[in-house]
Amino acid sequence: MNQPPVVEWTEADAPRSARWRSENGTPPPRRVVIADDRTKADDAYRAACEGTALLWRGDFHNARQLLTALARRIDRRPRKAPPADVTQAFHVHRAAQNHRARILGMLLVPLDATLAVPLHRAPDVREACTRAYGPVEPATGETAGETEATATAAEGTAPTASLVSLRELLGLIGANEWRRKGVEIPALGGDRIHPHYGVFSPARGEYVDLVAEAPLPGDELAFDIGTGTGVLASVLARRGVRRVVATDQDPRALACARENTERLGVAGQVEVVEADLFPAGRAPLIVCNPPWVPAKPTSPVEYAVYDPGNRMLYGFLSGLADHLTPDGEGWLILSDLAEHLGLRTHDELLDAFAKAGLTILGRHDITPRHPRARDTADPLHVARAAEVTSLWRLGTADRGTSGTP
Structure with a gap:
């Protein structure tokens, strides 16, 4: 079993160490200095840019203010004008996002053995942290009152069991609030889907509307590939599909989908199973909403947006014919944003259909409603404004073509 990463620093002239927590796999910082309410934002920004992390020992609200000050800096x-080439503009935009995340990730806060923040005026984050990191368990050979890599910080402070970036911690808090209140889904009659941390939230509802409105080829059985929150499986069940097999390989997604189908009263129709793409057998309807952009994700939640090398897209297409019944339909829900960004061409998508032995039976389109599509200040505005999300109805090659590519 791999040992958890450890971050080391010096405090009160003594060496300290604690477990390092990072959901996006960022390695522990090599150098850590102590910061508190006396730390100036310019000094903190300079240190962060040089690769030095700041471990906060002051008031929690002041730490949030410092994070805001770092973001302003x-x-x-000064920013250069975005490149005229939209593909290059995308890569420049992603690089800027990664740089911003790296700098803001340098402000660290401690967590104690219960996943609480031992700082003045800190909120109770134990539920949010437990849901993201799992319950705290003693490592092998430790007593119940100890945790791995635990160290006592400077005199007068609580023990530090682990360190996390404040930016990540605020993300955990926000995700936990989304999980509590849920996302209203009009296609479910206004009922809510409650996304878990690290599972993509169906905040962009247009793709859900496509599945809610496309004509069903039958109501006996459907597969929902990469179910995530279970929203599409639930929509199909509410539409009258008697049995839906929903697959995912992410443990968080599996737990999230099961919880949502129970909450919505469709668990009797929806079976959530662990699988890399397809379950066993064939179905008259197979639905998949893969990540839309073929680029490298940098955090767990981005795996629902970025699909390196079109792995999931092409995997779904190549296996679809072997899992459809003879007259069945595969519904591929896909945005053409990647085409407008120059990351995949329309012809490449059509070629993938043909190579997989598939024919186009029909296509339903919808334009995005999210605010970014209208934000002219967005460096990718031209591509976002032109985006269309489509539900491609695909069948095996021996069926007639009735749709328009």
């Missing part, structure tokens, strides 16, 4: 840096 990043955002006010």
